[in-house]
Amino acid sequence: MSAPNRNVTHAMFAIQRTFPQSPARVFRAFADPKAKAKWFHGPAEEWSQETSEMDFRIGGRERSVGQLHSDAIPHVFNAIYQDIVADQRIVFSYDMEIGAQRISVSLTTIELSPEGEGTRMLFTEQGAYLDGYDDAGARERGTRGLLDQLARSLMD
Amino acid sequence: MSDHSVAHGTFVIDREFAHPVGKVFAAWSDPKRKSKWFGDPNNPPKVFEFKPGGRESSSGQIPNGPMFEFDVTYQDIVPDNRIVYSYDMHMDGRKISVSLAAIEFAPTKTGTKIRMTEYGLFLDGLDNMEQRKAGTLSLIGALGAYLDKA
Numbered sequence: 123m124s125a126p127n128r129n130v131t132h133a134m135f136a137i138q139r140t141f142p143q144s145p146a147r148v149f150r151a152f153a154d155p156k157a158k159a160k161w162f163h164g165p166a167e168e169w170s171q172e173t174s175e176m177d178f179r180i181g182g183r184e185r186s187v188g189q190l191h192s193d194a195i196p197h198v199f200n201a202i203y204q205d206i207v208a209d210q211r212i213v214f215s216y217d218m219e220i221g222a223q224r225i226s227v228s229l230t231t232i233e234l235s236p237e238g239e240g241t242r243m244l245f246t247e248q249g250a251y252l253d254g255y256d257d258a259g260a261r262e263r264g265t266r267g268l269l270d271q272l273a274r275s276l277m278d
Numbered sequence: 279m280s281d282h283s284v285a286h287g288t289f290v291i292d293r294e295f296a297h298p299v300g301k302v303f304a305a306w307s308d309p310k311r312k313s314k315w316f317g318d319p320n321n322p323p324k325v326f327e328f329k330p331g332g333r334e335s336s337s338g339q340i341p342n343g344p345m346f347e348f349d350v351t352y353q354d355i356v357p358d359n360r361i362v363y364s365y366d367m368h369m370d371g372r373k374i375s376v377s378l379a380a381i382e383f384a385p386t387k388t389g390t391k392i393r394m395t396e397y398g399l400f401l402d403g404l405d406n407m408e409q410r411k412a413g414t415l416s417l418i419g420a421l422g423a424y425l426d427k428a
Contacts, residue, residue, distance in 0.1 A: 128356055128359050128360065130360060130362070130380050130382055132380065132395050132396075132397070133287075134286075134288075139369065142338050148409055152396045155281070160345065200331070202351050202364070204364065204376045205366070205373055205376055205399075207282050210282050211284065212280055213284075213376050214365035214378070215351065215353065215378060215400060217330075217354065224330070224353075224354050225360045225377065227353040227380075228378070229364055229377070229378035229397060229399070231284055231286075231399055233284060242308070246284075246286060248286075248288070248397040250353050250354075250362050250378065250380045250395070252354060252362075
């Protein structure tokens with residue numbers, strides 16, 4: 123084989139969370155670029171966000187570039203929105219690059235439903251992790267960190 | 279709250295072809311070759327951009343049946359090695375699914391092994407994993423027949 127180190131590992135994770143805010147408020151944290159910029163980034167003390175462009179509609183794309191202060195290597199998030207139902211569902215696929223390496227391609231589904239005064243979120247992600255640069259465990263931990271940042275942003 | 283539902287499903291198909299990996303890969307990468315086994319020969323893709331970030335878009339009608347639209351975003355391509363893409367399907371204008379698919383190609387002593395791994399979200403009860411797997415198996419059968427003739 124020309125590139126014997128090439129490989130694809132498929133894995134899924136699912137996260138359930140509840141938020142005290144309404145589905146409309148939680149949805150807005152994904153749909154509104156200003157609201158999303160408050161939580162969708164790397165760990166605040168260690169991160170420089172360079173680019174955040176999003177076109178939140180079906181078929182629209184998003185591109186976010188940032189880097190850790192420690193290594194100054196660009197982390198690139200490229201997404202395409204594939205299904206959106208206001209206040210209920212967001213489906214997008216995305217790939218991640220670190221430096222020149224594409225490390226993963228993923229399909230994410232976020233389902234929102236009312237629970238009391240608040241919101242239940244089911245976050246499901248299937249990933250194709252490329253060439254051993256990342257894995258589902260690390261991605262799930264990263265996603266849980268992002269959802270913690272989302273939860274804090276909702277309190278503003 | 280609504281009839282908006284999402285059913286998650288996954289399947290894997292392994293197949294070996296008695297053809298070199300370059301030929302099997304080209305059946306996906308070259309629009310002329312792909313049109314010989316994939317989709318409606320009377321409705322070639324309106325868009326075919328085989329590169330990371332590129333799109334493919336085609337539509338076709340089942341005789342006396344529904345109109346299907348197929349829209350791809352290619353996300354990772356390694357020549358003769360793998361193709362990773364996401365796609366969605368519409369039936370008569372309604373979105374029925376969004377899927378992530380990976381095709382891995384590996385040379386064998388006598389040809390090429392492919393592994394297709396697909397993960398699908400089947401929306402609002404309009405399609406399901408069993409039907410998609412059956413459809414994909416039928417496509418892979420068509421690919422095999424095309425490769426044997428080409």
